[in-house]
Amino acid sequence: MYDIPFFNYPAIYKRFEKEYDAIFKDVCSRGAFILQKDLAEFEAALAEFLGVKHAFGVNDGTNAMILGLKAHGIGPGDEVIIASHTYIATAASIKLVGATPVFADIGEDNIFSAASAAKKITSKTKALMPTQLNGRCANMDEVGALAKQHGLMIFEDSAQGLGAAFKGKRAGSFGGFGTLSFYPAKVMGCFGDGGAVMTNDDAIADRLYEMRDHGRNHDGEVVDWGTNARLDNLQAAFLKFRMGNYAEDMQRRREIAKMYHDGLSGHDKIYLPQGPSDGDHYDVYQNYELAAEERDALRAHLANKGIRTIIQWAGTPVHWFEKLGYGREQFDDLPRTDWFFDRCLMLPMHMALSDADVKAVIDTILEFYES
Structure with a gap:
């Protein structure tokens, strides 16, 4: 655990x-x-x-x-x-x-x-x-x-x-x-x-x-x-x-993101965000948000191992809020958003994470898909 x-x-x-x-x-x-x-x-x-x-x-x-x-x-x-x-x-x-x-x-x-x-x-x-x-x-x-x-x-x-x-x-x-x-x-x-x-x-x-x-x-x-x-x-x-410490924070988050990217790349059921070396973009990784097949089962597996994750916006893009007068069925022109929110998951990303913590997250994800 x-x-x-x-x-x-x-x-x-x-x-x-x-x-x-x-x-x-x-x-x-x-x-x-x-x-x-x-x-x-x-x-x-x-x-x-x-x-x-x-x-x-x-x-x-x-x-x-x-x-x-x-x-x-x-x-x-x-x-x-x-x-x-x-x-x-x-x-x-x-x-x-x-x-x-x-x-x-x-x-x-x-x-x-x-x-x-x-x-x-x-x-x-x-x-x-x-x-x-x-x-x-x-x-x-x-x-x-x-x-x-x-x-x-x-x-x-x-x-x-x-x-x-x-x-x-x-x-x-x-x-x-x-x-x-x-x-x-x-x-x-x-x-x-x-x-x-x-x-x-x-x-x-x-x-x-x-x-x-x-x-x-x-x-x-x-x-x-x-x-x-x-x-x-x-x-x-x-x-x-x-x-005064912000440059250090940006660098550390990019290091964590690179560990996630290197450890999880190439898996056919995981869709990763862009890596830290991405041409015109400089990402600071406020969050590490990916898409995963069998998302809910994966999340439960991680939780059972003591690793907490969240689904951003409680899993609800704005156009799904029915009580605000919207609803998924009203929109047929946001297919990528719909696809993503059926699969999106955010992994731990903060300054208190150790390299060992990040490796544990990676290993536990791979373990889920290999079982």
Whole structure:
């Protein structure tokens, strides 16, 4: 028996316990809780890392998308094309500004397909919003070409994509805005909810700055309707510290992914994500999501051996949510998404994994198919 959790939440704190304790005491002793220098310093470090002009810490990734959409005037009567293989928050952010999410299929890399999106464009379409999923970017050349052809904006749900790149350009830096999530299980998580919204547009940056803090401008004057979507300064201080270790985290996740890739490649019942050396893509492997025949039996076998896995989004792409007015039977143009969700499975992928843990996962999977 093994003891390999899907994600090790206590390990987030234990890894840098002394440093986090010192940060907590420093911030709290200064009474620096809301919109203080720690947040400004984190935002500057994040913008530099991503290669963007502006980054704003907000309270979570969902509100980051809502703010970005509202800043660009997306609202009733508008359509935004997304992949159905995404978290419900992507579609919800569009609905909550009064617009309509339209679902595209995924490609062979299980991410937003520009070819599928091209078939969904109407006179109401205003933007393409790929989800930079599992720590991988969509093919942004294809997305960009499609947007240019039809005069559409590009937005990015890059909640899982911090550090991912396509042709050297970071996720979250391609379009009118990009977003991040710092939920604890993200590749760089904080100790609660947190997020960021980024842009290279100065006018949009002013709107985002105002909207996240009750419509107040840089002079503290209320100039528009806004909301309270600020990132807590204490969380920003923790994240500022984590930025200093992030290169190490990206490298380790890529090492784990390579072990999975090398150990499981060539099996006719397992469909792996792309490997770490994949041409124009630089993946940071927020998750290691594969497809497997006999998925449920495999998952039970792993659990019986003490290895925990999960099925992303509780096994439900957005277009399957019947209580939201959708349903699998309503869509016959998302075949890859349907195929994938009948088989998808995420293996453990976190910084507390040892090489021995990864080898145990690989060996147990192979044992299942060989039995």
